[in-house]
Amino acid sequence: MNVVVCIKQVPSTNKVKIDQQSNTVICEGENIINPFDTYALEEGIRIKEQYGGKVIVISVGPPEAGETLREAIALGADEVILLSDPAFEGSDTLAISYILSKVISRIGEFDIVICGKQTMDADTGQVAPQLSERLGIPFASYVSKIEEIKEGYIQVQRMVDEGYRVIKMPLPAAITVVKEINVPRLPPLRGLMMSKKAQIPIWNAQELGIDIDKVGSSGSPTRIIKYSYPEKASGGEMIQGDPESQVDQLVERLQKII
Amino acid sequence: VEYFLNEQQQMVKELARRIAEERILPVRAELDEKEEFPWEIIKELADADMFRVFIPEEYEGLGGGCFDLCLVVEELSRVCGGIAISYAADALGCLPLLQFGSDEQKKKYLPDIASGKRLAAFALTEPTAGSDASGIKTSASRQDGYYVLNGTKQFITNGGEAEIYVVITMTDPAKGIRGGSALIVEKDTPGFTFGKKEEKMGIRSSATRELVFRDCRVPAENMLGREGTGFIVSMKTVDRSRPGVGAQAIGIAQGALEAAVDYAQNRIQFGHPVSSFQAVQHMLANMAMELEAARVLVYSAAKTIDSGAKNFTEESAMAKVFASDMAMKVTTDAVQVLGGVGYMRDYPVEKMMRDAKITQIYEGTNQVLRNEIALALMKRKGMRE
Numbered sequence: 001m002n003v004v005v006c007i008k009q010v011p012s013t014n015k016v017k018i019d020q021q022s023n024t025v026i027c028e029g030e031n032i033i034n035p036f037d038t039y040a041l042e043e044g045i046r047i048k049e050q051y052g053g054k055v056i057v058i059s060v061g062p063p064e065a066g067e068t069l070r071e072a073i074a075l076g077a078d079e080v081i082l083l084s085d086p087a088f089e090g091s092d093t094l095a096i097s098y099i100l101s102k103v104i105s106r107i108g109e110f111d112i113v114i115c116g117k118q119t120m121d122a123d124t125g126q127v128a129p130q131l132s133e134r135l136g137i138p139f140a141s142y143v144s145k146i147e148e149i150k151e152g153y154i155q156v157q158r159m160v161d162e163g164y165r166v167i168k169m170p171l172p173a174a175i176t177v178v179k180e181i182n183v184p185r186l187p188p189l190r191g192l193m194m195s196k197k198a199q200i201p202i203w204n205a206q207e208l209g210i211d212i213d214k215v216g217s218s219g220s221p222t223r224i225i226k227y228s229y230p231e232k233a234s235g236g237e238m239i240q241g242d243p244e245s246q247v248d249q250l251v252e253r254l255q256k257i258i
Numbered sequence: 259v260e261y262f263l264n265e266q267q268q269m270v271k272e273l274a275r276r277i278a279e280e281r282i283l284p285v286r287a288e289l290d291e292k293e294e295f296p297w298e299i300i301k302e303l304a305d306a307d308m309f310r311v312f313i314p315e316e317y318e319g320l321g322g323g324c325f326d327l328c329l330v331v332e333e334l335s336r337v338c339g340g341i342a343i344s345y346a347a348d349a350l351g352c353l354p355l356l357q358f359g360s361d362e363q364k365k366k367y368l369p370d371i372a373s374g375k376r377l378a379a380f381a382l383t384e385p386t387a388g389s390d391a392s393g394i395k396t397s398a399s400r401q402d403g404y405y406v407l408n409g410t411k412q413f414i415t416n417g418g419e420a421e422i423y424v425v426i427t428m429t430d431p432a433k434g435i436r437g438g439s440a441l442i443v444e445k446d447t448p449g450f451t452f453g454k455k456e457e458k459m460g461i462r463s464s465a466t467r468e469l470v471f472r473d474c475r476v477p478a479e480n481m482l483g484r485e486g487t488g489f490i491v492s493m494k495t496v497d498r499s500r501p502g503v504g505a506q507a508i509g510i511a512q513g514a515l516e517a518a519v520d521y522a523q524n525r526i527q528f529g530h531p532v533s534s535f536q537a538v539q540h541m542l543a544n545m546a547m548e549l550e551a552a553r554v555l556v557y558s559a560a561k562t563i564d565s566g567a568k569n570f571t572e573e574s575a576m577a578k579v580f581a582s583d584m585a586m587k588v589t590t591d592a593v594q595v596l597g598g599v600g601y602m603r604d605y606p607v608e609k610m611m612r613d614a615k616i617t618q619i620y621e622g623t624n625q626v627l628r629n630e631i632a633l634a635l636m637k638r639k640g641m642r643e
Contacts, residue, residue, distance in 0.1 A: 186276055189307035189320060192269050 001053035001149065002110045003044040006100055006128070007037040007072060009065040010121045022090070022217075023224040024122075033068045036116025039177045042184040043146065044114050045076040051149060054078035056107060060088060060099050066200040073195035074187035081107075085204040090217030093122075097130035099215060102208045104135060112154065113174035117142055125176070132174035140167045144180040259550060261557055263329070270311055270326055274333035277302055286338040289463035290609055293455075295419050296341045296463050303345060304374020312349050313356070317368035323564035324498060328505035328556060335509025336516075339613030340463035342506055344377075347415035347464070350499045350621075351378025354424045354440055354491050357498070358483040363442065367422055379420035380499075381411040381469055382492050389626040391426075391489055392435045396471060398427035403478050405429070405441055407471035410453070415620075417467030418452040421445040424495075425469070426488045438488030442480040449474030460612030496621050497571050498563055500578035504556035507578075507585035507617040511549045514585075514592035514610040518542060521596050521605075532595075541595060545588045552581040572634040575627040582617035582624060589614040 012030040033041070044055045057072040059065050060083045069080040083099055091099065104110060113132070118125035125141070132139035144164060145157040152171050157164040159178055187195075205212055213219050239246045263271065281302050289296055303309060312327040313319025320326075327349050334342035352371050355364060355378070370376040387393030396409025407427060411417075423443045430437030443450060453468025483491055519542060522533035532538050559577035562570050589611040593600035600607045618624045 186273065186280070186302070186306050188305060189270060189273060189310065191307075192273065193266065193320075196265070 001047055001051040001112070003047050003053065003055045004104055004107065004110045004113045005037070005041050005044040005055060005057045005072075005077070006113065006115045006131070007041060007057055007059050007068060008034045008116075008119050008121075009059065009061050009068040010034045010119055018227055023227050024090070031064065031068065033071060034116055034119045034121070036118060036120065036177070036179065038116075038184040039179055039181050040114040040116045041072055041075060041077070042182045043177055044112075045185075046182065047112065047146070047149065048076070048078075053111070056081070056110070058083060058100065058103055060084070060091070060096055062089075063202065066202070069200050070195045070198060071187060073198050074191035075185065076191065080198075080200060082200050082202045083204075083208065084202050085206075085210075085215075087205050087210075087212050087216050090220060091215050092220035092222035093124050093126040093130060094222065095215040095220045097127050097134055099208065099210060100127070100131050101134035102210055103203065104131075106208065111171045111173075112149075113137070113172070115174070115176045117176045117178050128174060128176045135172075135174070138169040138173045139175070140169060140173070141176045143175045143177045146175075146181075259554070266320070266322065267326055267329055270308075270320075270322065271329045271333055273306055274308065274330045275336075277306060277308070278334050278337035282334065282337045282341055286341065286463070287603075287606070287609070289338075290340060291462075291603075293457065293462045295465045296344060297419075299341050300344065300374065300377070308345065309348065309374040310372045312352065313368055313372040317364055318372040319368070323560070324501055325557065325560040325564050328501055328560045331502050331505040332509035332512070335506045335613075336513040338463065339506055339510045339610070339617075340461040342509060343415060343461050343616075344419075344464045346499075346502045346506060347379055348377045348420070349502060350495070351380045351416065351420060351422060351424055353495045353498050354380065354482055355442070357494055358440065358487075358491050362479075363482070367442070371422065376422055377416055377420040378422045378424070379414055379416035380495060381414045381417075381423055381425045383413050384410060385412050389623055391438075391492060394426060394428055394438060396425070396427045397431065398429050398439060398441060398476070400429070400478070401475075404475040405439075405478060405481070407441070407443070407449070407474040407476060409471050411469040411471075413456065413466055413620075414469050415464055415466055417465060417469055418455065419465045423469065424482060424491075425471075426492050429485050429488070433486065435489045436486055438492075439485050440482040440488045440491040441476050442482055443471075443474070443476050447474055447476060459615060460609070461616055462612075493571075497574045500574040500621055500627075501556050501560040501563065503617050503621050504552065504559065504577040504581035507581035507614065508549060508553045508556055510610050510614050510617070511545070511552070511581075511585040511588040514589040514607055514614075515542070515545050515549060517605070517607050517610075518545065518592040518595040521599070525597075538595060541591050545591055548584045549588055552577075552584040556581050572631055575622065575630050578617075578621065579624045579627050579631070582614070585614040585617055586611075 009031045012032050048055050055077045056079045057077040058081045063084055066082050069082055072080055115128040129139055140156050140158050142159040143156045144159045147155040153168055154173055155168045158167050239249050310319045311322045315321040331342050331346045371378050384394055398405040398407050425441050425443050427439055428437055429439040449472050451470045453470050456466040522538050523531050525532045556577045559573040562573050592607045593611050596607055599605050
């Protein structure tokens with residue numbers, strides 16, 4: 001069972017800044033693996049542990065993003081590839097899914113592609129579905145449990161508002177996972193030591209046979225028009241009286257709204 | 259203060275802190291309340307290779323020494339002294355194997371200890387023997403290819419949970435302390451059972467039990483070192499383990515100091531945070547100074563051991579005594595800084611104060627260790643003359 005896990009390096013939550021010119025997130029300072037991707041990586045490693053095969057972790061980003069791939073090695077990834085080229089800078093989800101599809105089709109045989117449900121910097125959740133479309137494979141988002149993998153099929157539970165839906169798909173297939181799926185392990189010391197010495201292979205646009213016109217800012221149709229902060233709720237009103245009358249007043253107010 | 263950790267030590271320290279904060283912090287109060295052995299955390303520590311830290315590479319360890327072990331114990335203790343001691347007691351049980359084990363014995367036991375598959379423990383104390391090791395009554399008489407054990411060990415950390423025990427016995431009671439021997443006893447050996455689990459003041463998630471031996475037959479090849487060297491094994495083991503108790507003490511104190519500083523900055527009285535009052539500031543400053551002094555002493559003792567020094571009884575005892583007295587004082591002051599809240603179980607400092615107390619008692623009471631330090635002073639004076 002060969003699993004491809006796509007991860008993204010993102011700024012640590014408390015240090016996010018927005019570029020005023022392009023309205024995009026600036027990636028400087030302390031970076032981490034996108035938290036949702038850690039669940040994807042953990043699930044990939046668990047599949048390997050249960051069914052054998054290998055876990056290949058790929059990431060598009062600047063050369064520094066190699067550090068997050070190092071962490072993936074420490075956690076148990078068998079192979080990592082950093083997809084990095086100045087031409088990729090400013091790529092939107094469509095361009096990123098194009099780059100990822102190029103590398104995945106070069107890797108050779110794979111059974112499952114796993115991504116986090118979304119990144120926490122851009123929050124779009126679009127890359128994985130676009131990627132599966134480009135690869136021409138079935139796709140399930142918001143997976144909270146893999147029920148079984150056998151005889152060329154994967155059966156998963158997909159979270160929906162009213163509960164979950166069970167989906168069976170032929171392999172190869174792609175999924176995105178939610179945090180309910182597992183508790184990611186911590187990297188073991190031996191893995192950390194091995195990862196310090198590991199070489200991180202970097203593939204550029206030319207090696208991937210990428211059409212430069214389809215990537216980077218110029219190759220990305222998405223334009224972010226405006227960022228705005230949600231209005232801060234102010235004040236609020238305390239309902240007075242004993243608990244019973246408070247409840248009565250509250251119900252009365254709610255009924256008016258409904 | 260910069261302690262010049264190498265890359266591996268830095269990694270070990272950081273990962274130990276992550277485990278402590280992400281996995282131990284959410285459960286420490288509950289485990290303390292229920293006096294429950296932290297098996298899930300032990301599994302996490304094993305998966306993270308933490309039990310490999312102090313074991314040589316040839317036995318599937320990471321080749322670290324006493325200092326590396328101290329870094330882990332300190333970081334775990336910063337969050338929970340009880341869980342930290344369950345880890346440290348495994349290292350204590352492992353130390354005599356490392357120093358006195360034959361290659362065969364090491365190959366048999368160390369890889370399992372390194373992987374965390376089996377926990378180790380060290381058993382010296384008895385109802386009639388604590389500081390005075392010559393009071394040991396557990397006997398081991400040679401019969402055919404076996405030693406037959408009879409007797410009871412008391413207050414054994416990891417007792418009942420560990421699977422590999424190093425037990426100090428009397429093989430020749432007539433010879434007094436020269437008649438003691440160390441034996442490796444495995445958990446499932448017939449005739450080896452456990453007494454009741456003790457209910458304790460602090461370090462309550464750790465397991466403390468009696469070991470009971472009734473005609474327990476242990477293969478003669480489980481003798482650690484030579485017959486008659488049991489007390490040397492004990493003394494050399496605790497010489498090496500005492501900086502670990504010191505590390506537990508500085509970890510507990512560090513946790514208490516951080517809690518006190520946090521609280522002092524947030525607690526408003528007379529319109530100001532209490533951290534703005536000089537009386538509180540001086541308490542915090544003293545806590546920090548004494549803590550750092552203890553840390554220097556513990557790290558120095560550990561590094562002395564790792565340097566290959568022959569005799570370090572004094573350094574090791576000083577580190578343990580100074581750090582544990584400091585921890586008792588710092589945790590008591592932390593409770594004082596938090597005031598009424600500090601006395602309540604909803605806040606962590608009362609537990610830290612309870613946990614700190616044991617560090618003044620086990621692996622040599624601070625009184626008996628002061629005797630040892632004094633004895634070393636007299637000996638040196640004698641050598642100068």
